[in-house]
Amino acid sequence: MTLRRKVFQLLVALSATFLVGTVSCPVIAASKRDSNVVAGKTTHAQVGQHVDAKAAVTIDAKTGRVLYNQNGRQKMPIASVVKILTLAVIEQDIASGHLSWNQRVKISKPVAKIANDWHYSNVELDAGHRYTIRELAESMMIVSADGSAAALALADAGSTANFNRKMQAVARKAGVKDAKIYNMIGLDNGALGKLKLKGVRNSAENQFSALDVAKISRYLVRHYPQSLTITKGNHVNFRANDHQQYDLVNINMMLSGNPLAPVGWEVDGLKTGTTDKAGNCFAGTEKDGKRRYITVVLNVPGNYNAQFMETIKMLQDVSGKKITTQQEANQQTANNNDSQPQ
Numbered sequence: 001m002t003l004r005r006k007v008f009q010l011l012v013a014l015s016a017t018f019l020v021g022t023v024s025c026p027v028i029a030a031s032k033r034d035s036n037v038v039a040g041k042t043t044h045a046q047v048g049q050h051v052d053a054k055a056a057v058t059i060d061a062k063t064g065r066v067l068y069n070q071n072g073r074q075k076m077p078i079a080s081v082v083k084i085l086t087l088a089v090i091e092q093d094i095a096s097g098h099l100s101w102n103q104r105v106k107i108s109k110p111v112a113k114i115a116n117d118w119h120y121s122n123v124e125l126d127a128g129h130r131y132t133i134r135e136l137a138e139s140m141m142i143v144s145a146d147g148s149a150a151a152l153a154l155a156d157a158g159s160t161a162n163f164n165r166k167m168q169a170v171a172r173k174a175g176v177k178d179a180k181i182y183n184m185i186g187l188d189n190g191a192l193g194k195l196k197l198k199g200v201r202n203s204a205e206n207q208f209s210a211l212d213v214a215k216i217s218r219y220l221v222r223h224y225p226q227s228l229t230i231t232k233g234n235h236v237n238f239r240a241n242d243h244q245q246y247d248l249v250n251i252n253m254m255l256s257g258n259p260l261a262p263v264g265w266e267v268d269g270l271k272t273g274t275t276d277k278a279g280n281c282f283a284g285t286e287k288d289g290k291r292r293y294i295t296v297v298l299n300v301p302g303n304y305n306a307q308f309m310e311t312i313k314m315l316q317d318v319s320g321k322k323i324t325t326q327q328e329a330n331q332q333t334a335n336n337n338d339s340q341p342q
Contacts, residue, residue, distance in 0.1 A: 051314045052306070054279070054299035055210035058318045061218055061285065061292035067318045072211040075179070076298055079273030080121065080144045080186040081281045082206045085216050086152065088174075089166045089184075090137060091224035093156055101137075104130040105155040107147075110194040115147020120187065122147050123248065126241050138236045141271060142250045146185045150195060153184040160184070160195050171212075174219035180207040186273055205277055210296040217270055217283050217294045228285070231269030234258075253308050254284060259327035260308045262286070262315070272307065282307040288319055 051070055058068040066072070093099045107115070107125045115125035121144040125131065136152050139145040153163035160183055167181050182189050182197060182204045190202025197204075208216075220227055234257050239245045253260040254267040261267060266287040273281040279299035286293050295314060300307040316323050324332075 051297060051310050051317075052301060053297040053310055055297070056310070056314055057210040057214045057296045058314055059211075059214045059218060059294045061221055061294050064215075064218060066211070067293070068314055069211070072214075072296075073209045075207040075209050075212075077205045077275060077278035078186065078208050078213060078281050078298060079275040079278035080146075081213055081271050081273035081278075081283050081296075081298075082181075082184070082186045082208070083140055083144065083149055083273075084213070084220055084271050084283060085167050085171060085181075086149055086184040087137060087141060087227055087230075088170050088216065088220045088224065089163070090133065090152055090156060091220070091227055092170060093166075094133070095224070099133055099156060101132065101134040103133050103155070105133065105136060105151050106130050107151055108154065111147055111150045111154065113193055114150050114185075114191075114195070115145070117146075120146040120191070123238055123246060124240050124244075125151065129241055131239075135238060138230055138233070139238050139248060141230050142233060142236055143248045144251065144272065146187065149185045150192070154195075160192065160197055164197070170219070171216060174216045176208070176212045176215050179209075179212050180204075182206050186275065186278075188275075188277075205275070210298050213283050213296045213298070214294045217285065217296070221269070221285055221292070221294070228268045231271070232267070252282075252284070253305060254286070254311065257326075259325060259330075260305060260312070261326045262312055262323045263326055263329050264288075265315075265323070274304075280304060280307040282311060284311055286311075286315060288315075288321070293318065 054076060055072055055074055056070040057072040059066050094101060107127050107129055109127045112125055112127035115122050123139045123143060123145045125147045136148040140148040153160060157163035157166055163184055164181050171179055182200060183192055186206060188202060189196045189200050189204040232255060233250060234255055235247050235249050237245055238248050251272055255261060267284060269285045270283045281298045284295045286295065295311050297307055297310050300310050312323050
């Protein structure tokens, strides 16, 4: 493993432990007024009611009702969030018997080249080595492994173009008809090397609206709820080859056990994504009692944790409840202990 990748993995692991700040976040300037839909009523959002993101959406997972809509129909890059759709295709083809979770996939040289590029989000995949569909799906969703997404697509459909057609078909089933779909990973077309689409510019990148992402996320959760057993895992052991294995730490900081986990809520997915064009993006699913929400924030400014804090802000607006993070609860407990007479 290269030094750079060791540093990257260390930073990911540390980010789950060393978080600063609270859920209060900067808001969009007053001049940026949007038509928001909150609890089914269209209003003009005022300062302090915006989510600090280019787009933000919350829907009810059961009914599909839009509960919050901030610029939700604008198409924009979504980076690795597209892997939710990739997983939906894999789940569909496992259900049909075309694939199986224990099926072993041999890694080609073009896939290994993507998987071992330190510029991308990855776990190492050795050319010629075989990994199960489940191992590839877990690494794709838990640490956003780009090489694993490529390996899954080729095992399923034989080429990026063929898998794209499957992605488009599943997107239509979810109610999404006009998203721009170029690949299963979320990188620009040129980054796929020999796996890229022919006749498409290298800079082409998947583009979906926040509502598109919410619909696809809802489709996955409703049709393949077992996928949540992957996305809610805090970590998973990954066998890189016959001599190495890694403990992969989930990069969703709202999961139970993390400082940004909302106390009293159950968070069990779904996917983060980041590129220069897309910024920080996050599609989540959160349960408050029996009610499940699907949340999406796209292009969130600030540091990595801002996408989760903005999601919590949106959930507060929609649910009408103050949400305390585990970090805040721990701090309050510490303060109470300090105030006790000795």
